[in-house]
Amino acid sequence: MMENVVEVRGLVNKFGTAVVQNGLDIDLMRGEVLGVVGASGTGKSVLLRSIVGLQKPDAGSVKVLGVDVLTADLKATRARWGVMFQDGALFSALTVRENVEAPMRVQFKLAPDLRASLADLKLAMVGLPPKAGALYPSDLSGGMRKRAGLARALALDPEILLLDEPTAGLDPIAASEFDTLIAALRQALNLSVFLVTHDIDTLHATCDRIAVLAGGKVLVTGTLAEMLKVADPWVHSYFHGPRAHAALGD
Amino acid sequence: MPPASSQTDPAQTPEGQKLSGDFVLARLTALQGTLTEGDTDLTGLTKLDTAGAWLILTEARRSGALVNGATPAQTLLLKAVKDALPAEAKSVRKPRHVHLLERIDQIGHGTADAAAGLARITGFFGQVVARFAGSLLHPARLRVTSLVFHMQETGLNAVPIVALMAFLIGIVIAYQGADQLRQFGAEVFVVDLIAISVLRELGILLTAIIVAGRSASAFTAAIGSMKMREEVDALRTLGLDPVEVLVLPRVMALFLMLPVLGLIADLAGLLGGGLMSWYELGISPGMFRTRLLDTDVTHFLVGIAKAPFFAVIIGVIGCFQGLQVEGNAESLGRLTSRAVVQAIFMVILADATFSIFFAAAGV
Numbered sequence: 379m380m381e382n383v384v385e386v387r388g389l390v391n392k393f394g395t396a397v398v399q400n401g402l403d404i405d406l407m408r409g410e411v412l413g414v415v416g417a418s419g420t421g422k423s424v425l426l427r428s429i430v431g432l433q434k435p436d437a438g439s440v441k442v443l444g445v446d447v448l449t450a451d452l453k454a455t456r457a458r459w460g461v462m463f464q465d466g467a468l469f470s471a472l473t474v475r476e477n478v479e480a481p482m483r484v485q486f487k488l489a490p491d492l493r494a495s496l497a498d499l500k501l502a503m504v505g506l507p508p509k510a511g512a513l514y515p516s517d518l519s520g521g522m523r524k525r526a527g528l529a530r531a532l533a534l535d536p537e538i539l540l541l542d543e544p545t546a547g548l549d550p551i552a553a554s555e556f557d558t559l560i561a562a563l564r565q566a567l568n569l570s571v572f573l574v575t576h577d578i579d580t581l582h583a584t585c586d587r588i589a590v591l592a593g594g595k596v597l598v599t600g601t602l603a604e605m606l607k608v609a610d611p612w613v614h615s616y617f618h619g620p621r622a623h624a625a626l627g628d
Numbered sequence: 629m630p631p632a633s634s635q636t637d638p639a640q641t642p643e644g645q646k647l648s649g650d651f652v653l654a655r656l657t658a659l660q661g662t663l664t665e666g667d668t669d670l671t672g673l674t675k676l677d678t679a680g681a682w683l684i685l686t687e688a689r690r691s692g693a694l695v696n697g698a699t700p701a702q703t704l705l706l707k708a709v710k711d712a713l714p715a716e717a718k719s720v721r722k723p724r725h726v727h728l729l730e731r732i733d734q735i736g737h738g739t740a741d742a743a744a745g746l747a748r749i750t751g752f753f754g755q756v757v758a759r760f761a762g763s764l765l766h767p768a769r770l771r772v773t774s775l776v777f778h779m780q781e782t783g784l785n786a787v788p789i790v791a792l793m794a795f796l797i798g799i800v801i802a803y804q805g806a807d808q809l810r811q812f813g814a815e816v817f818v819v820d821l822i823a824i825s826v827l828r829e830l831g832i833l834l835t836a837i838i839v840a841g842r843s844a845s846a847f848t849a850a851i852g853s854m855k856m857r858e859e860v861d862a863l864r865t866l867g868l869d870p871v872e873v874l875v876l877p878r879v880m881a882l883f884l885m886l887p888v889l890g891l892i893a894d895l896a897g898l899l900g901g902g903l904m905s906w907y908e909l910g911i912s913p914g915m916f917r918t919r920l921l922d923t924d925v926t927h928f929l930v931g932i933a934k935a936p937f938f939a940v941i942i943g944v945i946g947c948f949q950g951l952q953v954e955g956n957a958e959s960l961g962r963l964t965s966r967a968v969v970q971a972i973f974m975v976i977l978a979d980a981t982f983s984i985f986f987a988a989a990g991v
Contacts, residue, residue, distance in 0.1 A: 470958060486656075486657075492656065496656075496679055499682050500678070503708060508714060515955075516954060516955025535677035535679065567705065
């Protein structure tokens with residue numbers, strides 16, 4: 379049952395003299411939502427980029443669904459993961475609907491109206507109004523762009539969803555709606571979610587397990603309750619700061 | 629019955645149909661149209677995703693049938709998809725047929741847009757002139773660092789390409805001219821030919837075209853990407869005027885540098901022409917110089933006098949298009965190419981107007 383859908387072993391990433399990851403191990407288990415936190419510059423985004431093969435690590439191995447990301451042909455695997463970048467990374471020259479259709483175009487041959495119907499379905503599932511499909515990304519608000527980015531990530535019904543700071547820059551209401559949305563979609567679509575975030579509310583609302591990055595490694599993993607007992611100063615101040623108290627309601 | 633397709637085809641039962649196999653996006657095209665009316669039994673499904681659920685549910689909704697036998701996970705998925713289904717059956721989009729009337733309508737809109745664009749760019753030009761006058765009254769507001777930077781960027785750095793281009797044009801004219809003039813035994817007039825064509829027209833016109841390609845595009849791209857990243861808005865909130873900060877230094881830099889580039893082009897063109905006449909026709913540098921000094925100096929003056937006008941045209945169009953960039957990356961590319969095309973076209977149009985003007989004025 380405890381199958382690892384993502385398995386990172388001994389990951390090393392260097393940029394010049396700066397060592398971002400130094401022998402990092404991390405697992406994402408099937409069906410769980412893993413929250414990845416860490417101070418700025420601890421390589422959260424680099425880790426996400428390494429997992430999807432955008433960043434070639436200096437050492438280590440990355441396996442997604444049993445496929446070695448560094449060496450194998452990723453064409454088939456790309457249909458099984460969905461990535462949502464910060465601020466959506468929507469193609470600005472395409473409408474929102476065309477953005478969601480883009481992964482379908484790449485992977486499958488579908489009739490145009492069928493593709494459009496499926497894209498509209500995905501847009502509705504992430505809570506966008508029907509008229510949003512015909513708009514361009516620059517016409518959307520930040521929250522709507524994130525939802526559109528999520529719809530594109532979900533276009534092919536992936537097994538793994540990788541999210542880079544999905545709630546950053548959203549107002550608290552939109553952020554909490556987004557948390558609810560991720561939790562609901564994860565249930566309905568049976569997703570495993572790799573969630574990079576700074577938002578302690580998101581951790582509280584959606585994550586089964588939390589991994590804290592520091593010093594190029596995973597410092598500690600565990601549930602939120604376990605995090606509260608960790609003695610490490612950074613982890614302690616993260617989960618016991620004033621914002622954390624407000625978010626966790628104690 | 630062929631067993632090959634029976635694996636996923638719905639099997640008919642007395643109450644409706646029993647589905648089996650994978651109902652997923654990858655097979656959606658094959659599955660479309662296989663569903664029939666009647667209740668749907670899902671117990672035989674091996675895989676279901678949103679696309680499959682969408683197909684089953686749209687079919688079931690159309691016929692008002694029930695969907696039975698879903699596992700708990702499938703029930704969740706079906707519910708999520710059902711909640712997201714559009715309210716009414718989706719309208720079929722017809723390919724748009726463009727009637728003659730619509731074409732005329734488009735032409736009308738295009739003309740109106742072009743006129744509005746011309747009005748806007750004229751307004752923008754007025755703004756630039758007003759800021760220029762303002763900076764003459766208050767020289768302290770002039771951005772000297774920026775001005776010098778752009779003079780280097782658009783002027784100094786363009787010298788090699790401009791000089792090389794003019795040198796080659798001088799050679800071409802000398803060569804072609806010599807060929808023709810030799811038939812009349814009038815080789816020596818090649819000097820006049822080179823002097824007049826390079827000094828009066830080609831030197832400055834081709835320089836302006838090169839600068840339009842180099843600098844108008846650079847202005848649009850630089851200002852456009854600043855516009856995209858809201859830097860222009862940030863300037864406004866600081867109380868800085870984008871025209872004064874971004875546009876004026878660029879236009880002024882071109883205004884000052886294009887005549888200099890034109891002069892360099894003239895010299896390089898004469899040099900190229902002179903060398904070619906020496907080599908091809910045996911016109912010695914001394915003779916070339918004597919004949920050159922006999923040509924009227926007004927040709928040079930007419931040529932160089934056009935440079936500041938061309939500079940303003942190029943600078944204003946480049947900056948104006950940059951400020952028109954909207955949020956998306958495509959508009960940046962589109963406007964950059966439009967800036968170059970417009971700048972070159974307007975330069976040539978202005979040159980033609982000057983020709984008519986000078987001819988009428990008898991210069």
